[in-house]
Amino acid sequence: MKSIENQLLVNHLEDRVELHLKESISLFQNLHESVLLKPSINGGWSIAQCLEHLNTYSRYYLPVIKKALINQPQQEGSLVFKSSYLGAYFTQLMEPKENMKKMKAAKNHSPVTNLDAYAVVAEFIEHQEELLNLLKQSVAIDMNAIRIPISITKWIRLKLGDVFQFLIAHNQRHIVQAKRNLYISYNVPVED
Numbered sequence: 001m002k003s004i005e006n007q008l009l010v011n012h013l014e015d016r017v018e019l020h021l022k023e024s025i026s027l028f029q030n031l032h033e034s035v036l037l038k039p040s041i042n043g044g045w046s047i048a049q050c051l052e053h054l055n056t057y058s059r060y061y062l063p064v065i066k067k068a069l070i071n072q073p074q075q076e077g078s079l080v081f082k083s084s085y086l087g088a089y090f091t092q093l094m095e096p097k098e099n100m101k102k103m104k105a106a107k108n109h110s111p112v113t114n115l116d117a118y119a120v121v122a123e124f125i126e127h128q129e130e131l132l133n134l135l136k137q138s139v140a141i142d143m144n145a146i147r148i149p150i151s152i153t154k155w156i157r158l159k160l161g162d163v164f165q166f167l168i169a170h171n172q173r174h175i176v177q178a179k180r181n182l183y184i185s186y187n188v189p190v191e192d
Contacts, residue, residue: 006079021128036117040181050178051124052111058127060151074140081143087162094169096176106152
């Protein structure tokens, strides 16, 4: 598995999260509720459902990460993170790509249809801001030593750096889906 300095990894991940924030604010925050709640014409999730799905992951992972970071010693010098095989696999599985395979969401991460669309978007934006804060706190922490149980089974624990990469790739995957929904349904030009 590839090794990378913590600072470089965090910089890369912060750039992605900042883009997610920017897109959420510019594309989704001011849309009418009916647009946010309209199911995709191909039978997929609405924009609000895509973001709510991501919110369910953030509701689990962000408090667990925050708790894991409490009282962690700040390290001197340059730290290096090395992805585990399983962490790299999960992240690669989530990365958006051409002709992405549709996956079934875990039951506790399946969004309902009757959502408060504005609250969903606002919560997603708050989560991205909190994620940025947690990334900043992690630069001088040994992200290899902290293990986080995954949301679908507590038996599998991934390194903190892998959890960050998975969570952000997963966010990207569903933001692409939400943007595609916006484009297909309303012919609003968006970039992937």
